[in-house]
Amino acid sequence: MERQNGELLVRMVNIHKWFGRVYALRGVDFEVYRGETVGLIGDNGAGKSTLIKILSGYHQADQGEIYFEGQRVRISSPRDARKLGIETVYQEQALAPNLSIARNIFMGREPVRRWGIIDRKVMNEESMKALANLGLRLRSPDLPVVTLSGGERQGVAIARALHFKAKLVILDEPTVALSVKEVEEVLEFVRQLQREGISVIFITHNLYHAYDIAERFVVMARGKKMADVKKKDTSPEELSQLVIKSAFAE
């Protein structure tokens, strides 16, 4: 096995971020181990998304360091993050609805023949293969994404991460606005990522969606990390108490 569990993959140290006069992150430490699934939970405005956007290159930290596989790294664009193997699946921002499934999966990394002409055959076959790996059977790689269900769309975005051999997949509220059946579908996709040994950060404010699949939970509130607990040391009730308490604590 090339990937070994238990070794540190990402370490974010003392991350600070201001948006104008808003002090969004106040010295957060955060780490993810190889093959581990971390549930990042907290109320709206707790700083979860900001932290993750720094890791995926959308924002830059005003202060703090990021280490990836032991190396100090500077992630100044989404492109940098992808080069490291960090793939982010945003709620509604991951896919172009009018483009085909295959064109979405290979967006920005199209397989080409000579002179930049897209190799459609490779693109279509690889897309179907990546989806099948997730257990997702779709009629054709040429369907526009807008014709898919919410769960299937998340599947397409996750298939993309899987295909490009991501080391860390960040799922930003992947279960928001999905039906119960679709949520189960998405959780199954995440389990597939786990089986492949890929680290996952699962951001949600629905504790129960994260509880099934995560091994560790990080609770954030008002720009700070309030708790960092292993699943075996806690319970959903305790976690939800933590979220509520830390949101109201002074």
Place this chain on the structure above:
Amino acid sequence: MEWVRNFLRYRAANTFLVFIGLVIFFSLLTPNYLFVDRRNLAALGKLFPDLGVVALGVGVLMICGEFDLSVSSVLPFCSYVFVRLLYRGIAPFWAFWVALGVGALLGLLNGLITVKTKMPSFITTLGTMMFWRGVLYIWSKMMPAGIRNLVPSGSPFERAFAGTVGSFFPVQALWFALFALILGILLHYHRFGNWIYATGDNRDAARAMGINTDLVKTICFMIVGVLCGFSACMQAVRIGSFAATQGIGFELRAIAACVVGGTSLRGGVGSMPGIVLGALTIPILDNGLILLRVPVFGISAFIGIATILFVVLNSYVERKTR
């Protein structure tokens, strides 16, 4: 009936049907079947590419989510640059390339202003449209400037831009077809085309996937600029002169052509076959109505109705097929 349904699912299909309908309508109803008269078709083939070539670029730009209203100023500006260079004794061939370069530069400027200020291009290019028109009016004093003796009829340059192939087929239509082919390949088969669609469809997703959307947009603005430069020279050679009124009204007619061809105003949706059909439909509507003796000044009203009907039709068909 499966193939019929597949065909109708294709967005440009209704434009195609309406286009065929219009051709049949005008063929049968114009006095003495003037519409399909050889001379009328030849004239149409000469004239429509002026707008058509520009519309091809505008369509690509719309797919990536931006507009360019400045085409109606960039075009005469390039034309004047071309003519001034000819007056200075520069060979038409080189003057032509400089005009394309100026078009590209003005396109680059549009692109940079739009992506750097993050303003809607409807506003930024409205600004550059007015700016360049003002500059042009002062520079040229709005005087026409003839070039007949500098680009004489029958010279290689004149024949390349205003001649005929095989004594009948207007070369302008071939240029239009060539650009449509190149841009069609770019849009539908090249990776850059996928970036254009992705940028227009969901800019955040495109950015997250590492596509430099600002660069994509700027290049699309430059494509429009170059095509304006091309159209400017082609038109100047055909009419044998620079005219300050060249390109007037092109900005909205080009958008209308693209919309008629199924291009979305919100970006991300459209196709080269559709844009080509749109760029053919508007001039045919023009021409047919003139032949039907509709007063010239009233034709705009029909183009307006047609544009609205097409948008309604397109969104109706879209809802049906989804």
